Amino acid sequence: MALRVASFNVNGIRACQKRGFEGWLAAREADVIGLQEVRCPVAALPEGVFGDHHLAYDPGTAAGRNGVALLTREAPVAVRTFGAPVLRRAPGETHTELVEPDPGPTLPRELKEFADEGRYVEVDLADVPVTVASLYLPKGGLPADLQEKMAGRMREKPDGGAKFERKMRFLAGFAKQLTRSRKAAAAAGREFVVVGDFNIAHTERDIKNWRGNKNSEGFLPPEREWVSSILSPRTLVDVVRAQYPDTDGPYAWWSWMGQAFERDTGWRIDYHLATPGLARSVTAAGVDKEPSRAERLSDHAPVVVDYEI
Template sequence: MLTVTSVNVNGLRAAAKKGFVEWLAGTDADVVCLQEVRAELAQLPEGVGAPEGWHTVHAPAAAKGRAGVSLYSRQAPERVQIGFGGHGVPGAEEFDTSGRYAEIDLPGVTVASLYLPSGEVGTERQDEKERFMAAFLPYLQGLKERAAADGREVVVCGDWNIAHQEADLKNWKANRKSSGFLPDERAWLTRVLEEAAYVDVVRSLHPDVEGPYSWWSYRGRAFDNDSGWRIDYQMATPGLAGRAVKAWVERAATHGERWSDHAPVTVVYER
């Protein structure tokens, strides 16, 4: 089995003080993908940035204290790539030092950690998100083709910052004009599934449920009321998705036990 977990840690240094270290020590995952790390390796305690028993890849943002993705794997990666420029995709190089994408090759599979920009309607942040999306879709298509030629599968894990369908957020009616649930964003995610032919693995295993949500605002009683969003995905090539046997969100038992505003999303694949 191959167990892959993805989680936005909302600042790894803060998460480490709240329970991430204990969670990592207890997980059965073979690969852990982190987003919004918001720290360089030198800023992380050794047991967090380079814990025993794990091979780690860190891709911090050039802008201090922002974004940042990491991958922790039990096996040493065969190949590491930071960013998604250098493959002939227009606009991709803009994000090479943004701390938003990294991928590793393990035997038979490429695993990526993605932190897609969150956006805000009517601001430069939304423009940045749209530029990222425009570059990332053709990259995903090319990644799948290159992997297939090499006999590999692909899974892109992370915080995609888009709820795809009404079942993916509790209060969808109130958020129809909010970044993260805009028609153009949802249509783009449909293109990831249809044109690029990736599979939303969690939804494929849980087709008829609300959620399962993976992010809850710290405001109000969103967590207690399960008023969340499903924006953290594992998007896999069909061959790998077809080998997924179990998927779940590791939701904390209580608000006080959370170490991030996101919860880990875990999938078990047959090798």
């Protein structure tokens, strides 16, 4: 059975809808879509924006921020978050009540401070033995020593490394969470894939201007080392990189500033990380980069992978 899975940071579903999200959704015919930065209260979700897909949405509690969702063809067997209530809605429904998620592996202690931020949702698909997760990982910041070196040159107000340390706590906990979710899926006879915005470019091939970004958040050595630590032929495989082993990119995020989009000065921070069995089933993978700036749906582009289950 063919299974098309897309990951898309929409940078606000209401803004993305105005730019043409529904047209992309209908034309792409994905079976599962992981969304990040939905950034919309449940009651304000645009009617019909998700077409004929079932919705599992963890909106989080921070107004106008975060929010992750999974759209599926069939109602999922189970929906899990970091413990936060979730919206489960069938096509055509309009109710706004959040329900408790299904039980899952014990949440690592490092993730408890992130539980209500709308950063993670996973579902057990009903039609194929696969568990799919959607992730929005914290952006982070610079460590304190780099902030001192860059005094007067930072765009953001120095915070003594607080955002960096917070991101590193998330990474420590999420590595454990990935192991627990992957093993739980295996115990249930399921493959596992996590898609989403990891806010980390793993290697020099994942960022156009890597020399100029050695001291940038999202490309710091500890962040890149963390990505390396969760990948292996036995655990999780970066399936897009596996399809393009010697290619720069394909990038999926470009700044709105300057000519970054036109010059393809991008970052590859949106991933599909799949268990080896699922990774071996990939038949196609790529990025839906729009033809022009005027046609952009978001600052990210969808990352789409076809699996043959």
